[in-house]
Amino acid sequence: MxxxxxxxxxxxxxxxxxxxxxxxxxxxxxxxxxxxxxxxxxxxxxxxxxxxxxxxxxxxxxxxxxxxxxxxxxxxxxxxxxxxxxxxxxxxxxxxxxxxxxxxxxxxxxxxxxxxxxxxxxxxxxxxxxxxxxxxxxxxxxxxALKVGDRLDGHLVQGHVDGLATFLGARARGETRFLDFALPDDVFATTILHGSIALNGVSLTVNGLHGGGRCEVAIIPYTWEHTNFHALGPGDPVNVEGDLIGRYVRRVVENGRALPGREGRVHAS
CATH class of the missing domain: 2.40.30.20 (Elongation Factor Tu (Ef-tu); domain 3)
Known part of the structure; x- marks a missing residue:
């Protein structure tokens, strides 16, 4: 990778x-x-x-x-x-x-x-x-879609949108722009600091997580200019897909995993 x-x-x-x-x-x-x-x-x-x-x-x-x-x-x-x-x-x-x-x-x-x-x-x-x-x-x-043999330069994105996030606004610090989004509860629950998230199909790194389901990402000028982020206004919805691995981990944690010959759930020791 x-x-x-x-x-x-x-x-x-x-x-x-x-x-x-x-x-x-x-x-x-x-x-x-x-x-x-x-x-x-x-x-x-x-x-x-x-x-x-x-x-x-x-x-x-x-x-x-x-x-x-x-x-x-x-x-x-x-x-x-x-x-x-x-x-x-x-x-x-x-x-x-x-x-x-x-x-x-x-x-x-x-x-x-x-x-x-x-x-x-x-x-x-x-x-x-x-x-x-x-x-x-x-x-x-x-x-x-990704071709076999290509470098995976972003992260695994299925194209299965989890729901809508809300664009809250952007602020500039030097050449970098910091964008804030309010995430759906289920997506926020599987999102980690410095993990991956796809917003309107763009692979981004989570720069900050805050109360109220707020997620911050930082983008460079090239990303701002060559995606539709620059057309967003506060309150606009965007497609969000949470990290694939995080979703599977959450399912295992919530539901447990049955083991042969044993009843109940698997709990962390």
Whole structure:
């Protein structure tokens, strides 16, 4: 695993693995993403023929290293949710069935059209993400799934949003900005100082934890400029995904683990 960066710093992909990828990863768009298989941890298989539908695989994973900031080009309401058309620099490299994290929410590419890709957002996802608020022109953080062999420059992000955090405000200290967010109770319970958290899909280091569920992160100017954080105002909701390991640890602690031949729960000695 790559060495940790300073709190809030978006870390670089290794040039040998990432080609020339840019934006939040600090490299230009990557030819490594030109293959189209949305397989378990990326796209190691040969690119399918154009137009071939690829089934979504459930074990896709992201890193929280934002590739680009896209823009919502169209919103269509339907009986089972919303369909979004999103303009993105890498839209021409996608194929139907691939997974893209949109503000950290894993969504499946449906169609492609002239620099845009479309995704459908179901009712359950709308209920727990900012996708319900998107209008035409909304800026969205975008990341394609991790490819096998890539460096894990951020942290493991499933794209399964836990809920909505609330942006409380930002303050500058030199070139660094400190952003405060109010986290949902269940996410705050598994968040640790200097641990990882994904906010609008961005992998960040927890810089401080305070009363009332307040979480502080510190970000560098590059992150501020190359994500949609700079467009946030106090009170705005953001998608939050807590640390994967923390969630599993909490489940073990709360529920215990049954051992063969023994009753009850396992308790720390």
């Amino acid at each position: 790559a060495a940790a960066a300073r709190p809030g710093e978006i870390r670089k992909r290794h040039p040998d693995r990432s080609g020339s990828r840019r934006l939040a990863s600090q490299w230009t768009e990557s030819p490594r993403h030109s293959t189209g298989d949305a397989s378990a941890l990326g796209r190691s298989a040969p690119r399918p023929s154009p137009g071939r539908h690829q089934p979504r695989i459930a074990s896709v994973v992201f890193t929280g290293i934002i590739e680009s900031v896209g823009s919502v080009a169209a919103v269509t309401e339907g009986p089972s949710g919303r369909t979004l058309a999103i303009a993105a620099p890498f839209a021409g490299e996608l194929v139907p069935g691939q997974s893209v994290a949109v503000d950290g929410a894993c969504l499946t590419v449906l169609t492609l059209n002239d620099g845009t890709f479309s995704v459908q957002v179901g009712a359950s996802t709308l209920a727990r993400t900012v996708a319900a608020r998107y209008g035409v022109g909304a800026a969205v953080n975008l990341e394609r």
